[in-house]
Amino acid sequence: MTRFITSSFSHLILLIGILIMVVPVWMIFASSTHTSSMINMNGLQMFLGDSFYENYLRVLLYQGGFFKEITALKMFFNSFIMATGVAILSVVTSLMAAYALVYYRIKYATLLFWIIFITILVPLELRIFPTYSVMAELNLVNSYFGLIVPISASAIATLFFRQFYKTVPDELLESAKLDGANTWRFFVDFLIPLSKTMIVAMLIFMFVFGYNQYLWPLLVTTSEQYWTVVMGLKMMSGSIVHRFAFVMMSMVPPILIIIVLQKYFIKGVFQDK
């Protein structure tokens, strides 16, 4: 009986927590399906209206920005390019960095690793102006390259891959060597397949990280052509329902990625050894 009470009590707490998180999102969604005048008169709505298609289509195709040069669709495209670029580039670089740190006889490899690791403590915001001036010097302002590259070296991913490689037994490398594998083949035929789930997890992680960038894209793009979704959240003008619709849509890509690859994500972060 006491077990029943404690378990229903904890369920109750969980339920309240879920409601606290979900209800505001739901209210925004419900409100985004009404007309502006309806919201302006009656406030936020709890139930669905019937302007869903109208509002969402308009937001997607509306020419926004100060110069009316960009649509939400283009922003989604930009964000997608940026997030995918960051994800792929940072996973590739950290895979290779970790490989070099663990398997090559580099003097002071541990020291090097800790230096890389310390960069976790230095937020992007702290180095944003020097980084910007480098990009400006290189003429990479207003380009996808400039959006992606400066935030594509991930100390966290390097840490994860390094720790994983360290658990791979030495005999595996030795027996691969005796089987005629060179260092590149060992990387491609062994380390990559063995860390597959972790790679997927890191891809998701870095995709969301790239997608959520705000300050960096804001600085490095002056042309509206390169606006991203998260920037758009701030910049979008228009009526309240349209902004609500945009907010709702901005949540879709990261959620979609996580739902699709969830299986790997959980496995990669928590079960792989």
Place this chain on the structure above:
Amino acid sequence: MSFLDLKNVTKIYPNGTKAVHETSLSVDEGEFMVFVGPSGCGKSTLLRMVAGLEDITEGDINLDGKLINEVDPSERDVAMVFQNYALYPHMNVYNNLAYGLKNRGIDKETIEQKVNDAAKLLQISDYLQRKPSMLSGGQRQRVAMGRAIVRNPKIFLFDEPLSNLDAKLRIQMRLEIKKLQQKVGVTSIFVTHDQVEAMTLADRLAVINNGIIEQLGTPIEIYDNPKSLFVAGFIGSPQMNFLDGNIKNKTLSAEGFEIKDIDSDFEGEVKLGIRPEHLSQRENSLINLKVDLVEQLGSDNLVYGQLKDKKDFCYRCPGNLTIEKGADLSLNIENNKYYIFDKSTGKRVN
């Protein structure tokens, strides 16, 4: 020059550990060589230098007429079976066997045929599609062997491949390895610290201690004629009995008895070694044993007890003799089969 030739090979690890001292050794083509010795004596180090997995600090290694000191392991054409098998966990058994062949650029049909042949030989044909994690210890062992065999290398290296198996399987695999090696005829070096394994497998045996080969020879030579105290104590089960003694004028006096007219000019402190199986009961003999414990193995009995001076002693007798605890036995050394070692240097003197 023989097939594999080690000349004054020394290994000093970066931390200063001297694992192998100036070791020279020749292995003939097709020979089954066993390195045996206690833990930490440098067996694995020696083997790994042959494989190319450790740098050679000093000395030369020649394989098949070619100096291989600086040759990369991937180019040496040697195969190694590791203690924990080191199977490729993400590949199925087929690909585990095929991987080395693929790297050599062999075409697909040939690979398939070679893998199937090796699998048949090792009776693992039914598991070719399985991942190593879905195999038993014995099956993994076979896959590891298969991976070595399929490439038809110049030399097989085994580093204690049986030590992860249970006792029964170990004996079975030991037999199979020996049979397989005879069938395939590949030169092999097998590392173990189990002297029974060493005796049963070896064509020739290298007993290693502290980074030095103490004695090299056929198992029987080494058993019959150990050259040092260490080898005498290491080879043979149960262990040889050792008694303190002293030689003067060709007479050895141990505590409680004397042996006259020994075949040695040595004078001074010695250790007398007697194998438990070289004793028999006879009235009024040299050695008097008070029995503490009898282990009945069926075919044999191992009789443990103490001599007059409370020294532990073991006697091996046929299983059909009944010996009671507490009995007093009088034991004779058969055919004068005893060994005398210089106490200070450990060298054999008779």
